[in-house]
Amino acid sequence: MTDLHAAALIAVIALVTMALRFLPFLIFRNRKTPAYIAYLGRVLPYSIMGMLVVYCLRGVSFANLSGWLPALISCAVVVILHLWRRNTLLSIIGGTVCYMLLVQLIF
């Protein structure tokens, strides 16, 4: 493994990532955004956030209690904290501390 090849790998990964980010903007740059795309833009954020939550929890396993209970309890803590105070930082820190305590001390 040479440093040159490592640098080439980084360049390729950076370019593909950049292409994916710029493509939608380049395609629809000079025309009015089509109604269908505008519709997707309005509803997609809600769907994508649902998808990312599932993505984060993709590793939960129902084979034993420790595979899913800490994540379930901590997610519930996040939801309850957020419905109660609606303070983003509090919800995140509360949920994360809860999860760390659960996996380190109990499960």
Next chain:
Amino acid sequence: MKPNTLKTAFLSTLPVMAGYVVLGTGFGILLQSKGYGLLWSVAMSGLIYAGSMQYLAVDLIAGGAGLITAALTTLMVNARHLFYGVSMIDKYKNTGKFKPYLIFALTDETYSLNCGNLPAGVEDGPGYYFLVSILNQCYWILGSALGSMIGSVLPFSSEGIDFSLTALFVTVFVEQWKSTKDHLPALIGAAASVLCLVIFGMDNFLIPAMILITLALTAIRKKEEDRHD
């Protein structure tokens, strides 16, 4: 740029700061363990700037992967960025000189902060979006550099701290849920993802989930637009 905009942007990005410094540090430590130090981690966080992909990139680099493999893996892992772009076209339309950087820096977390309405009191939209984007990348680079330097010596167990990313997404999900009466798109996103997770497994479900979500949203378009008008 008004000081108020900077203050609001800074406060909005605090949760991301926590997540990015921690995950960035993890990335730096991982990369260091494969023999690539500070310069490499900062370069990767500056040029690639995509969290989960950078973790994968450590494996690719350490294993001496081919360039085609690296390109295809990136395409699969980061395809969701196409969706972010599509839904930000109108929002980023009149952002002038900030636009190229805003697009370059559109990560999951920056997207989750900039896709909603502007916070109360912020009038300079482009300036706010730019500050959120660049602050987030600063946290990420800072974390990466920190990880390269401290290596694997930690004073306490950080096991489970990666849950902060889950907590961030759950928080934004709840926030979005409260902001609208139309919960169908959110439910479709979650249900389609769970379905694809069960069918395709945890390593391969993102692309099918994105396709299924697009199809489902297309199918309910007429109903959704009637409700929206």
